[in-house]
Amino acid sequence: MSAIEIRDLGKSFGAVRAVDGVSFTVEPGTITGYLGPNGAGKTTTLRCLLGLVTADSGTALVNDRRYVELPHPLTEVGAVLEATNFHPGRTALNHLRVICAAAGLPPERAAEALEQVGLGEVAGKRVMTFSLGMRQRLALATALVGHPRVFILDEPANGLDPAGIQWLRGFLRHLAHERGAAVLVSSHVLAEVEQIVDNVVIIAKGRLVRQGSLAELVSNGDTAIRVRAADPGELVPALERAGATVVQSDGVLRVTGLDAERIGRIALDERVVLTEVSQERSDLQHVFLELTGEGETS
Amino acid sequence: MRLIRAELLKLTTTRLWWVMLAVTIAYALLQLGITIGFAGVTGGQPGAPAIPGRDTAPFQELMWGLGASGAVFPMILGVVMMTAEYRYQTITSTFLTTPRRERVVAGKLGAGVVVGLVFGLVVLALTAVAVVITVPLAGGELSFTGSTARIVVGTLAVLMLYTLFGIGIGALIRNQLGAIVAAVAWVFVIEAIVSAIPALRPVGRWTPGGAATALTNSGVDLGLGTDWLLPAWAGGVVLLGYALVFAAVASATTLRRDIT
Known part of the structure; x- marks a missing residue:
């Protein structure tokens, strides 16, 4: 009951x-x-x-x-x-x-x-x-x-x-x-x-x-990884070839579709120095706002 | 029964009830004082005095009948018993505690009967003291006749029923100030007009005020005459009818409404 x-x-x-x-x-x-x-x-x-x-x-x-x-x-x-x-x-x-x-x-x-x-x-x-x-x-x-x-x-x-x-x-x-x-x-x-x-x-x-x-x-929210690199221009095409979706803004790459270890290995292969790799916390509030339709206006 | 107790507790845990009781007492003392003061005074005019002498039986009956005119005060208390719930939104917890709303209304009406009764007994006690002191001092003989008993019971009934009218008006209007103004305007303006103007008296005798006067009328003519009134028993029936109507109004307006 x-x-x-x-x-x-x-x-x-x-x-x-x-x-x-x-x-x-x-x-x-x-x-x-x-x-x-x-x-x-x-x-x-x-x-x-x-x-x-x-x-x-x-x-x-x-x-x-x-x-x-x-x-x-x-x-x-x-x-x-x-x-x-x-x-x-x-x-x-x-x-x-x-x-x-x-x-x-x-x-x-x-x-x-x-x-x-x-x-x-x-x-x-x-x-x-x-x-x-x-x-x-x-x-x-x-x-x-x-x-x-x-x-x-x-x-x-x-x-x-x-x-x-x-x-x-x-x-x-x-x-x-x-x-x-x-x-x-x-x-x-x-x-x-x-x-x-x-x-x-x-x-x-x-x-x-x-x-x-x-x-x-x-x-249900998509989890992304924040990446900063010394030379993003080299890294982005490599990540995309590996199947990631990359959104770039202000020198920060927001990568979805790959985990942190894979990103690190690709950077190593491309000989690009990473200055930051961090798991972006799934923003529940963001999910909530999207679901309730309030996020569209902001 | 426990809902009547809860309603009485609501009243006694706020201040208004004793303010109203104090006003009722003051009003009763004023009326008794004026009546005693002007008893037997002819004002130099020929003929019988407007108020019979203190040593007469009609004087005593007149005194006993004064209390009913203070009914407006417990009536205001009845109004507030209802409107305070909406004004302060306590109606929400009242209905959460007792979701069967007809029981809430019944509890309030029951508490209203108790309030009217208590106010009536206080006023009658004051009257008794005034009569017992004044009449023997003037050399009169105390008498308590069948018509005195009718006036005493009538006074209790009038105060009780007016409290119920108040509850009904409060349920209907809900805005505290509006409901009090409506109740006071009814008693002091509308009823005063229909009982003072001879052409309107066929209507006036059917109003709660007219019926209340019939029930507590001592036969002493204070200027408005008494022959236009209903017989005492009919006055009682009419008052009871109003009380039922107001109880029905209180129920109908309270039972279905959404509390948002």
């Missing part, structure tokens, strides 16, 4: 097709990055999944049920949504006490969840005094009160400082890889999540463009 199963989901707002036939699943113990540029339909998908927005077509299930059919939703699903806010005059602890009361959870969970996200010391402070990062932590505490095994987070890194992002990554890893939770986390910045996700689902203009493991996505 998948923790999250989305099948042929569709939703329009007026004439805008926000989500168009999206399908994917999230398994327990894994972190799935739901990626796409702003306005791609990520938030709408997640809100359909959580019963806040009614889908036009398709299904979105958590633990094999629609969210609205879950008898005790907070004990199964923890959600952090972008447009979730807090009453500014209510304290952090009281915010969680209200949630616990409505969910039928023991009231002590409120203080415990605040401790878990590092807000224990400001439990009695009104939310109006909180920074954006503290609000994100409070939102995460809200997701944690019911000890759920499925987490759905919409752009959780927004507003967090680098230390906060680091903390969040560690926390999500702990939830998924140590406690076996299923984590679905959306982002429009691949770099924010690429270190922690096991799988990626990429969406653009409401449609799914790619899904698979992170490793699969990386291997």
Whole structure:
């Protein structure tokens, strides 16, 4: 059983097709990055999944049920949504006490969840005094009160400082890889999540463009080797004869189709001095931008 | 039941509820004070005084009936119970916690009944103290008749139901300021006009204000007359009908809407 199963989901707002036939699943113990540029339909998908927005077509299930059919939703699903806010005059602890009361959870969970996200010391402070990062932590505490095994987070890194992002990554890893939770986390910045996700689902203009493991996505990008040589004019024809594709700019050769050892041997045969040979890291962000169609304009 | 408790917790963990309670108390004291002060005063005009003397039974009934006019304050609280959720986007976590939205609406309406009841009891307690002190001092005899009981129960009902109207208006309008302005304008402008202008009274007696007055009317004519009102029982039925309509409005506007 998948923790999250989305099948042929569709939703329009007026004439805008926000989500168009999206399908994917999230398994327990894994972190799935739901990626796409702003306005791609990520938030709408997640809100359909959580019963806040009614889908036009398709299904979105958590633990094999629609969210609205879950008898005790907070004990199964923890959600952090972008447009979730807090009453500014209510304290952090009281915010969680209200949630616990409505969910039928023991009231002590409120203080415990605040401790878990590092807000224990400001439990009695009104939310109006909180920074954006503290609000994100409070939102995460809200997701944690019911000890759920499925987490759905919409752009959780927004507003967090680098230390906060680091903390969040560690926390999500702990939830998924140590406690076996299923984590679905959306982002429009691949770099924010690429270190922690096991799988990626990429969406653009409401449609799914790619899904698979992170490793699969990386291997789909072409890997090139950067070469600098004392006399590139001699080397380029030799490399091309060996079957490489060479792009030359500013004295740097970007070679694809040959590995570093072959390039070295060809240089030796041609008696050309190499001043640099380096594996170009496959630029995942580049792949992401190409896939989502944003790279074309830049 | 736990949703009613959660809704009451939402109210008591923010400040507005006691501000509104303080305003309600101040308003009730003002009205009681004015009524006591002008009781039996004829202003040099011949004939009976506008407000009966402090030693009379009608004075006591009039006093008991004053509380219902403060219904606008719990009504505003009812409006805010709904609009604050949209204003601060807490509606998202409310619906994530309780995705069956009809339960959220029921919880709010239940909490609204409790709020109206508490406000009503506070106002009636103030009235009781004022009556018990004033009447014997003026040499009158305390009386609690069937019509006093009707006025007391009516006052509780009016405050309760107005709180529910507030919730309905809040669900319908959602913009906090707009909803409060609409509620206050309704009570102080529209209802005041249709009950003051004789030609409009056939309409006025069917409004919530007209029905509330019928339910808590002491028979003392304060210048607008009382003969145009519905009978007390019909006033109660009309008010209940409005409460049901507003509950239906609150449900219909809340249940299907996408929360984006």
